[in-house]
Amino acid sequence: MKNRRIRPYQVLALALILLLSIFMAACSGGEESAEPEEKAEVAANPLTGATVDEGFDENALNQRIVAFVVENAPDARPQWGMDDPEYSPDIVLQGEVEAGITRTLWLYADYNKLPEIIGPMRSARPPYIKFSELFDSIFIHWGQSSSKGNYIGATTVFRRDKVDHINQMTFNDTVGLYDRDHTRSVSMEHRGILYGDKVPAAIEAKEFRTEPKEYTHLNFSDFAWITGVVPAQAVRVTYSDKASWERTYWKYNSEDKKYHTANFDNDFARDNLLILYDNTEYVDKGNYHGEVGHTVTYCNYNLDGGKGYIMSQGTVKEIEWRVDDGKLVLIDVQATKLAQERAAEAEEGEEASDEDAEPIEINASLYPGKTWIGWVSNNNGGKVEIINEEE
8 A cells, every 4th residue: 555644634533533432431431321222133235234214125135135247348338237326236346357357246135126227247257156155146147157178167166056047148038137238339248238127037937045045244334434544535456467457446535425436437436445355366268269279368266365455434444354154254453453452461460261362353344335346366466556645
């Protein structure tokens, strides 16, 4: 990260945090202080934290998340449905797929509330399938990579993991789920679309399990006032040294308290940016599409876990992430360090117990809202630049 000089507004922010902590401690101190009331469980979107009062239908908790593979080549932009005013994706994940280009995966907690059109739909890749499995998603796509030589393709992963998926190329589409757009003057592969209101019928036609199993539930903070203490007015994400031309630049808007990017040829806004460093490997596949001598290099993400960042409310927080029991786990590095230090101090006191000395990990929380996830190479030149000066 760069431009990390401590500026006056950073000092002010830290001072305000300290004063608030002292005030809260004073309010909760004393023998006559009332016991805090337990908060009632509130039905909320597991991907955004939105409650019923904020438009979430709690019936969606009894159905599975859906994941769509959407193209991101220049001719595919702007994507249909991405910035839909009502039904923009709950989560958009962006990572490298092949030849240095990126692709996106859109996740929705409620498949009854989707944009009219989603697309351009594109083919499945193994890392995207594995990521969607963290949320027990029904995976929806147009085509898929096949195994050959050292490359393990989506065809194998679907079969091996018994993934519920809908592929345009094999789906008996009696419900009218897929179509081609005829308004854009681009080649055919950039015009494959899907009708959002047909998704429930398509899932029913496939007779998939609709009751969700255990899956990743993101944590959302009750405090809207700050997420981190280090300012992050903008960020530039480079996915790898093979995709150095494919960068995503986000800038914070203090008026709507969202990060905005024009990299999808629209004004796309997110409440949170979640950046995950992961180990990647490149696998060559020869005779691509049956063309002798045509080799394509696929990028695989290993889901090994590692470091990362959460950005929201104009601030950034360092995290660590991993996959435990098939779920995505985000750890707040600084809060965990402080908790461990307090536990170590308690262990040396007269009333210390073994429990006090147990390793403590604090789950990282996102600000309630919609999230973009940048999947960055840890070992092949991925880079994250935090920017706090006008460029």
